[in-house]
Amino acid sequence: MTQTDPTATENLFSYGTLQLEPVQLATFGRKLDGKADEMPGFSLDMLRIDDPEVVATSGKTHHPVVRYSGDAKDKVEGMVFAITPEELRQSDDYEVSAYRRDRVVLASGIAAWVYVDATSPRQG
Numbered sequence: 001m002t003q004t005d006p007t008a009t010e011n012l013f014s015y016g017t018l019q020l021e022p023v024q025l026a027t028f029g030r031k032l033d034g035k036a037d038e039m040p041g042f043s044l045d046m047l048r049i050d051d052p053e054v055v056a057t058s059g060k061t062h063h064p065v066v067r068y069s070g071d072a073k074d075k076v077e078g079m080v081f082a083i084t085p086e087e088l089r090q091s092d093d094y095e096v097s098a099y100r101r102d103r104v105v106l107a108s109g110i111a112a113w114v115y116v117d118a119t120s121p122r123q124g
Contacts, residue, residue, distance in 0.1 A: 011112035014081065027057070027094045028083070028090055037106040037112075038078070038107040038108075039075060041069060044076050045117070048061065049096060054096055057094070065117045068116065080108070080110055099115040101114070102122065
């Protein structure tokens with residue numbers, strides 16, 4: 001059963017491993033309830049992960065990563081989750097330094113945090 005936290009005030013968009021139930025349980029201590037959305041103007045690639053704890057949690061040595069392209073034809077599909085400020089800090093701890101947390105506006109109009117390639121140009 002999915003738990004909803006009434007103190008959830010942040011939106012987090014995930015296109016990768018934060019959508020996986022084992023990663024959510026290890027990172028947040030609960031399964032998140034999300035809804036499908038898209039992030040326009042970004043392209044998807046893969047990033048090698050060298051952090052053994054992150055690899056153990058996700059079970060994957062390569063994780064998806066997005067970069068801002070500015071091209072309206074580019075879009076990345078994923079899920080948007082309502083989380084608490086504390087859970088946002090926990091997701092920062094999960095992500096490796098190759099990612100940077102940015103604020104984006106999703107196709108639905110929802111403003112959400114997302115982890116992008118740390119070397120990606122900033123949106124807008």
